[in-house]
Amino acid sequence: MELETLLQQLEDLQKKMYAYGTASSSLYLDAVTTAPSDTSEGRGIAMSILAGEEHKLFASKETDELLKALEARKAELNPVAARQVTMLRRSYDQLSRIPAQEYMEYVALTNEAGDVWHKAKEASDFAMFEPVLEKLVAFNRKFAGYYDSTKAPYDALLNEYERGMDMEKLDAFFGMLRSRLTPLIKEIGAAKQIDDSFLYAHYPVEKQRIFSDYLMQVMGLDRAHSTIAQTEHPFTLEFNSKDVRITTHYYEDNLASSMYSVIHEGGHALYGLGVDPAFDYTCLQDGTSMGIHESQSRFYENMIGRSLPFIRAVFPKMQELFPEQLKAVTAEDFYRAVNKAQPSLIRTEADELTYSLHVMVRYEIEKQLIGGTLAVHDVPKVWNELYQEYLGVQVPDDKNGCLQDSHWSGGSFGYFPSYALGSAYAAQMLRNMEKDADIWSDVEKGDLHSVTNWLREHVHRFGQLLEAGEIVERACGGFDPSVYVDYLEKKYRALYHL
Numbered sequence: 001m002e003l004e005t006l007l008q009q010l011e012d013l014q015k016k017m018y019a020y021g022t023a024s025s026s027l028y029l030d031a032v033t034t035a036p037s038d039t040s041e042g043r044g045i046a047m048s049i050l051a052g053e054e055h056k057l058f059a060s061k062e063t064d065e066l067l068k069a070l071e072a073r074k075a076e077l078n079p080v081a082a083r084q085v086t087m088l089r090r091s092y093d094q095l096s097r098i099p100a101q102e103y104m105e106y107v108a109l110t111n112e113a114g115d116v117w118h119k120a121k122e123a124s125d126f127a128m129f130e131p132v133l134e135k136l137v138a139f140n141r142k143f144a145g146y147y148d149s150t151k152a153p154y155d156a157l158l159n160e161y162e163r164g165m166d167m168e169k170l171d172a173f174f175g176m177l178r179s180r181l182t183p184l185i186k187e188i189g190a191a192k193q194i195d196d197s198f199l200y201a202h203y204p205v206e207k208q209r210i211f212s213d214y215l216m217q218v219m220g221l222d223r224a225h226s227t228i229a230q231t232e233h234p235f236t237l238e239f240n241s242k243d244v245r246i247t248t249h250y251y252e253d254n255l256a257s258s259m260y261s262v263i264h265e266g267g268h269a270l271y272g273l274g275v276d277p278a279f280d281y282t283c284l285q286d287g288t289s290m291g292i293h294e295s296q297s298r299f300y301e302n303m304i305g306r307s308l309p310f311i312r313a314v315f316p317k318m319q320e321l322f323p324e325q326l327k328a329v330t331a332e333d334f335y336r337a338v339n340k341a342q343p344s345l346i347r348t349e350a351d352e353l354t355y356s357l358h359v360m361v362r363y364e365i366e367k368q369l370i371g372g373t374l375a376v377h378d379v380p381k382v383w384n385e386l387y388q389e390y391l392g393v394q395v396p397d398d399k400n401g402c403l404q405d406s407h408w409s410g411g412s413f414g415y416f417p418s419y420a421l422g423s424a425y426a427a428q429m430l431r432n433m434e435k436d437a438d439i440w441s442d443v444e445k446g447d448l449h450s451v452t453n454w455l456r457e458h459v460h461r462f463g464q465l466l467e468a469g470e471i472v473e474r475a476c477g478g479f480d481p482s483v484y485v486d487y488l489e490k491k492y493r494a495l496y497h498l
Contacts, residue, residue, distance in 0.1 A: 001069060003076055009066055010084065011282075013057075018240075018281040020054040024107075025237050029245060031114065033229040040115035044108045051107035052100055059096040067092060080284070083465050087283045097146040106139050110411050117409035118232060124399035126380050133408060134376045137369050140413045144370065154370040157414035161290040162421060163467060167367060170417050173481055174363065177356050177420070178390075180485045184492060185354060188341050191496045196337035201325040203255045212248060212262045214317050218446050219266045219300065221246075226269050233406040234261045234348070236297075238272030238287075240280040245269075255322070256338050257349060260301050267300030268293060270452055274460025289468035290415055292459065294422025295429065302352050302423070303430045304451060309444035311335040339495055343391035345400045353492050354391060356423065361386040362405070362416040370413055424484035428476035429455070431483055 027047055031040070057063070070077065070085045077085065095103070113132045120128035144153035147160065155166040212228055231247040238244045246265035250258045271287050279285045287293040304310050308331070315331040326334075341351045347358035365382055368374030374382060383402040384395040395401040407415050433439060433454045442450045458475040472479050492498075 003073055006066065006069055006073070007081060010070065010081070010088075013063065013066065014084070014088075014282045016057055017054065017283070018285075020050055020057070022239055024050050024054075025239065028111075028114075029229075029237055031111070032231045032233075032235075033247060037115075037118075040112055044111040047111050048104045048108040052104045055095060055098075055100045055103045058092065059098075059100070063088075063092055064096070080278070080465065084283055087464060091283070094147050098143065102139075102142075106143075106411070109135055109139065110409070113409040113411075114406070117403065117406060121232070121399050121403040124397045124403070126398040126403060129403060129409075130376055133379070136408060136411050137376055137413070140411060141370055141372070152371070154367050154414065157370060158417065159414075161412075161414050161418050163289060164469060165291075165417070165421075170363065173424075174356070174360050174417075174420070176481060177485065178360065181353065181356070181488065184489060185341065185343070185357075187498060188353070188492060188496050189343075191498060193342075194336045194340040194495070195333075196340045198325060198329050198333075199256050199337055200253050201255075201322075202252055203322060203325060205250045205252055207321045208250050208255065208258050211318065211321055212258060215259065215262045215314070216246075216266060218314060218448065219263065219270065220448055220452055221266055221269055222273070225273060228262070234265050235406075236265045236268035236272070238269070238275075238285075240285055241273055241275045241277045242280070244272040254349075255318075255325075260305060260338070261348070263305040264297045264301040267297035270300070270455070271296040271460050274452070274456040275463040276461045276465075279463045279465070284464040286464060288462065288464045288466060288471055290418035291421035291425060292468050292471055294418045295425035296422075296455065296459065298419065298423045299426035299429060299455070303426055304443060304448065306335075306339050306352065307440075307443065308332070308335045309440045311338070312444050313446035336495060339491070341492055341496075343393050345387070345393055345395060346404055348404075352423075353488055356420040357390045359416050359420040361390055362407075365402075366413050366416065424479070424481045425472060425476060427484040427487040428472075428480060429458070430487070432458075432476060 024047055027043055027050075031043055035043070067085060067089050070081075071089070074082055074085065109132070113129075113136060116132050117129055120126065140157060141153050144151075144156040148156040151159065152167065158165045158167070158170070216223065216226070216228065225242045226244045226246065229245065229247045230249060232249060234246070234248045236244065236246045246262070246269050248258050248261040248265065271293060275285055275287075287296075311334050312331045315326075315334060318334070319326050339351060341353040343354050343357075344350055347355070347362075350358050361383065364386060365374065365379060368382070369376065369379070380398055380402050387393055387395050387401070407413075433451070437450050437454060439450050439454075442448070459471055462471060466474075469479075
């Protein structure tokens with residue numbers, strides 16, 4: 001068969017897969033933003049059928065034959081087509097091992113689980129979520145064997161989010177973070193504390209919505225290609241390089257919560273919008289790994305969003321929207337408040353310094369759940385014990401404890417370490433960016449173009465054309481987590497005058 005014909009078939013296959021993915025993602029977006037609360041049954045049927053059709057299309061003999069024909073002529077392919085074949089072969093080998101019925105059941109289960117999790121969190125009752133979580137854990141143990149039977153189950157799941165990552169590497173990474181950060185956290189705990197009480201005044205939601213729109217504008221998010229909605233647990237969907245959706249939540253007694261949710265999700269969105277448009281509707285159009293994706297969200301949220309130059313840029317707008325709440329507050333006061341380091345209950349509200357300890361709790365629990373050494377029933381007990389051990393805080397209830405995150409309801413076991421890895425990548429990116437450009441003078445003017453342009457050049461545009469390790473090498477000069485700890489120590493010692 002002519003190579004041109006094979007490549008056209010490859011393009012057609014990927015567009016069909018894109019269509020199924022877009023349909024499923026649209027249903028999910030509707031489910032967690034605007035759909036009525038008791039509507040999961042019908043949506044589950046639709047999503048299950050879509051999953052079955054997707055499985056039938058992709059895990060077919062015809063797809064295998066197409067990939068084999070292209071693999072036989074790989075020397076004739078350009079780098080983009082060759083990478084697509086490599087990525088699709090990897091996905092085909094995994095999906096074809098999963099029986100179609102199991103795949104459909106799992107998609108329906110995750111839809112149901114999302115609805116159950118919302119209700120369980122609202123009621124602060126883990127027992128409501130326990131039966132469905134048991135099924136999710138069992139499925140993921142089984143799927144890990146389908147993914148790569150040569151690896152320990154949890155290693156196989158980790159590899160789905162950060163290729164090449166395993167428990168041995170993460171144990172060393174988290175061990176280093178904990179050994180160096182814990183003493184600093186204790187030292188700060190004994191120091192004079194920062195007053196952040198003004199962050200918890202009354203901030204009307206409608207004014208916060210206006211501020212969210214303003215933040216998206218400052219970040220350079222083109223509203224013709226991006227939008228924002230409200231949900232319980234914020235997330236971002238990137239349909240293609242011209243269509244991304246972010247979400248946030250609003251608390252009238254916590255201004256910083258939505259502010260940094262918008263900036264965090266905006267970082268994900270900028271990544272999606274910055275991928276080379278030539279990769280749209282192919283398997284290369286998304287970010288290359290969740291660690292790299294989280295490096296972008298954590299970069300904008302913390303390295304930029306919690307910097308003094310950025311606060312100085314946006315503070316006049318905040319005072320315009322919230323004159324009474326911030327009348328006695330300066331930009332420097334706000335900067336110190338949003339960087340206050342204090343062990344807390346909620347991961348998404350955690351400061352930069354203690355954040356990775358929240359991730360470690362989830363990592364330790366996931367290792368045991370997937371490894372079969374922890375019963376689902378005992379998750380709340382172990383969660384509460386680890387929060388006491390790692391952060392020194394007592395968990396008052398399930399809502400503020402093991403039900404706070406939506407990830408497990410979506411079956412995302414192995415995702416959480418990506419947040420800590422992404423933070424470490426981001427610190428290295430900042431160091432190299434500062435060597436290449438004087439970004440802070442622009443940031444203080446509310447102009448993030450030099451920041452985003454650097455990231456587009458070194459990270460965004462590649463999509464999945466390069467592996468995460470290659471991106472880290474190009475953007476950071478190789479992975480060195482000590483840069484992250486050095487960054488935190490320098491920042492927080494200055495903040496607390498240590």
